[in-house]
Amino acid sequence: MSTTQPPIAHQAEGADPYAWLQDRDTPEVLAYLHAENAYQQSCLAEQAPLREQLFEEIKGRILETDLSLPSPWGPYLYYTRTTVGDEYPRHYRCPRPADDSNTVDESQEQLLLDPNELAAGGFLALGAFNVSPDHKLLAYSLDTSGDEIYTLYIKDLASGCLSALPFEDCDGSMTWANDSRTLFFAQLDDTHRPWRLLRHTLGEEGAQQVFEEADGRFFLHCYRASSERQLVLLLNSKTTSEAWVLDSATPHADFQCLAPREEGHEYFPDHGQLDGQWRWFIRSNQHGINFALFQAPADQVPTREQWQVLVAHRDDIMLEGLSLNAEALSLSLREGGLPIIEVHPRGLAAYRVELPDAAYSLYVQDSLEFASPRIRLRYEALNRPAQVRQLALASGQQQVLKQTPVLGPFNADDYISQRLWATAKDGTQVPISLVQRRDTLGQPVPLYLYGYGAYGESLDPWFSHARLSLLERGVAFAIAHVRGGGELGEAWYRAGKQEHKQNSFDDFIACAEHLIAEGVTTRERLAISGGSAGGLLIGAVLNQRPELLRCAIAEVPFVDVLNTMLDPELPLTVTEYDEWGNPEEPEVYDRIKAYAPYENVKAQAYPAMLVVAGYNDSRVQYWEAAKWVARLRTRKTDDHLLLLKTEMGAGHGGMSGRYQGLRDVALEYAFVFNELGVV
Structure with a gap:
């Protein structure tokens, strides 16, 4: 490890001593960010061979020259080639x-x-x-x-x-x-x-x-x-x-x-046909928070009084979306934490698409042309590479048109994918998706736990070529489906936003504790990770339960939430009031201040941390990560690694090229392996 001393940001006068880091493009700010990057590179220099090994390993699983599945439209097939x-x-x-x-x-x-x-x-x-x-x-x-x-x-x-x-x-x-x-x-x-x-x-x-x-x-x-x-x-x-x-x-x-x-x-319209007649289809929450589907005549713009119920609201099933073809309408539902496609063919009984795995990701990838009798579904699981499945709308017959190839030795059955449930502080059952190598069952293993929990977004299980580098080394991977996400419908989302935001953090902690209590992992072998609003989740968990884990990765983390929400001139702040609240209101200010990661950095021991920011990020400004790390440096009482990497030429999604992205993953995995003692 490097003997280089970490850069210490000076503290200015005023309520926020690191607010000067918000002065973009000034020599002082650029010098600090470059110093942090140099420190990060120095500390991880010894991992360079491992990073290169991981990069080549991950790249070696990917079919680098490949053709996408062509989409028919009019007189052409449209496609991409890598x-x-x-x-x-x-x-x-x-x-x-x-x-x-x-x-x-x-x-x-x-x-x-x-x-x-x-x-x-x-x-x-x-x-x-x-x-x-x-x-x-x-x-x-x-x-x-x-x-x-x-x-x-x-x-x-x-x-x-x-x-x-x-x-x-x-x-x-x-x-x-x-x-x-x-x-x-x-x-x-x-x-x-x-x-x-x-x-x-x-x-x-x-x-x-x-x-x-x-x-x-x-x-x-x-x-x-x-x-x-x-x-x-x-x-x-x-x-x-x-x-x-x-x-x-x-x-x-x-x-x-x-x-x-x-x-x-909230309502979302689309235009198509019902029994051969042009109609408006409107997904609306006017009858309940899980949405219902309405139809209305399309010969003129219909009034709301003309909307007629086509699919009624259901308390236990969320209607997330719909896809329209001339011969069928396909509903995207969510029930019991899982996505479901329910097809209503013209003149025939409705049916649900049958699938092989217990926990998975499924959505309509391409409804093709409006007159097409087929649609394409994208299906994947933690242990199953993504498939594009063609669905014949009338019969329900499925055909796998393309499966994402994995080069080298790979067998999906070598890995076991599970759905577990943790009990949160208030008794709520929180789902966990877990995958690990089958031969590691029954013993504590290193674990990489990921979370998000905001905006009603659902983290459905997905396959990753890169993740095989975790699994092959005996590391398990899990997703904590905390409240604030949409996995269990609109009520699940609402229970993790605004005044209920602490539920997201409690749920994540409960998932970690459950995985430890069940013997899947131990505190010393637990890594946690999240990005953007998931970075806020990680930051809050680190403040509230730092002893629960060994290391953490926070990517473009929304950790300076209080100061950001107090500045309506910043990009997207006002639009975020419905998610976090307006801190100009005293009770909202107190509520956000109670969990905001930057405000709640304490004089305590923290796990090893790798924090990644994008200098051109317009969603989560680079300075949120920089200020947070600066405060952590002066307050934490441990000698664990604390690293800040600012991508000077990237935005919210990191570097744009596919090989650049693989190198970013290799850096993070090498950091985790070093901390968890994985060889």
């Missing part, structure tokens, strides 16, 4: 075969976009990638710094002629009208919120403002309905939504409101 050595997949199309198969004709394929060429070795994130309805033009958007501000481009697919649209502060979205000449796009306000919808007609100067959302809690988003016959402008906060609709054949007409916003009413 090539060994390239950071990004290339986008292609070829003529659609006469037999309607998925067979690619490489002799006739056309390269649509090569992000490798566009990235030129730097950061690159592709936002929109939308081909016009007449298949002649490609609209796409690029972020080249990680700040999630995009430049918009139009490419003529016949001539290759490229033009950048002269619009600034774009969120990256681009939506075509059916004339293949009119584009709708959104702009960001000063707080990085999509708030203004504009319409641009190709060949004309400028753009016309279509809509402006003044309420800082609401995001604006425009999309094409499943039928392709309607455009939907959705305005939604964390608790309320409002939708405006427009016939996609008349893009210069005005959007019309489907139902005026009403505080607490």
Whole structure:
């Protein structure tokens, strides 16, 4: 280990002694971040061979040159291809075969976009990638710094002629009208919120403002309905939504409101067919928090009084979404913590998709063309690589079209995936997804425990090539499905937000204690990890129960939650009031201050910690991690490693290339292996 001393940030006068770290781009701040990076590199220098071994090991499992499953649309198959050595997949199309198969004709394929060429070795994130309805033009958007501000481009697919649209502060979205000449796009306000919808007609100067959302809690988003016959402008906060609709054949007409916003009413419309008739389908919580499905006539914009119940609200089943085809509607449900697809074919009895595993991830990946009699499902489990399954809507017959390959020796049955339940402080049963090598059962093993628990997001079990490097070394992997997530429906989410946020931390602690009590692991062999709002979870757990574990990883952690929520000028703050509360209200201030990781750093021993931030992150600013680490350095009473790594050229999602991402994983795994004594 390095003998280099860690950098100590100076403490300024005032209530927040490390607020000076928020002065982006100043020499003092940059010097501190670079000093922390140098310290991190020095401390982990001895792990360089292990990192390289892990990188090669993980890369060796991935089929580096591969073809995505082509999607049929109109006269073409659209697909991507990854090539060994390239950071990004290339986008292609070829003529659609006469037999309607998925067979690619490489002799006739056309390269649509090569992000490798566009990235030129730097950061690159592709936002929109939308081909016009007449298949002649490609609209796409690029972020080249990680700040999630995009430049918009139009490419003529016949001539290759490229033009950048002269619009600034774009969120990256681009939506075509059916004339293949009119584009709708959104702009960001000063707080990085999509708030203004504009319409641009190709060949004309400028753009016309279509809509402006003044309420800082609401995001604006425009999309094409499943039928392709309607455009939907959705305005939604964390608790309320409002939708405006427009016939996609008349893009210069005005959007019309489907139902005026009403505080607490969330609804999400789509357009399709019911018994051969065009209809609006509206998923709404007006009958209960788990949502019901309504239908309404589509010959004109229906009033809310015309909405008729199609699928009633159910207390024990969450209706999370729906996919529409001409011959069926497919409901995405959540029951008992698991995702379920329920298909309602036209004129036939409804059925549920049958699956082989006890805990899994499942969603509709591609509803294909509206007239298609098939949809594609993505299915995976902790021990099963992702599969794309084709579902014949009328019969329910499934066909695995593609399974993500794992190179080298791999057998899914060598690993056992389990669903466990921990008992929280208030008696609530909290689900845990666990996977480990079958031959390690019955003995305590090193364990990597992951959590998130915010915004109603569900952490369904997923497969990871990289995770095999944990499992093969006898390390178990678990997900704590704490309250604040959406795994057990809307009530589960609400029980972990606002005044109930402490439940998320209590649940995570209960999951760790259960895994220790059941002999799966020990405190000395437990690593915990989380990112963004999951980093807040990790930070709070570290303050409240630091003795419970050996080491922790916090990625782009939302740990300075109180100061961030007190600054409405920061990106996304106002929109977050519905999730965390507005600390301008005294009781909310006290509540957040009681758990905020930065405020609650104590003079106590902490586990070893690796903290990762992105300098260009617009969601969780780099200084949250920097301030937290600075305070930990002066208050913690132990000599365990405390490392801060700031990616100076990345945003919220870390480095953009696939090999860059693997090196980040290798760094974290090597850190964990060193701390847990894994060889």
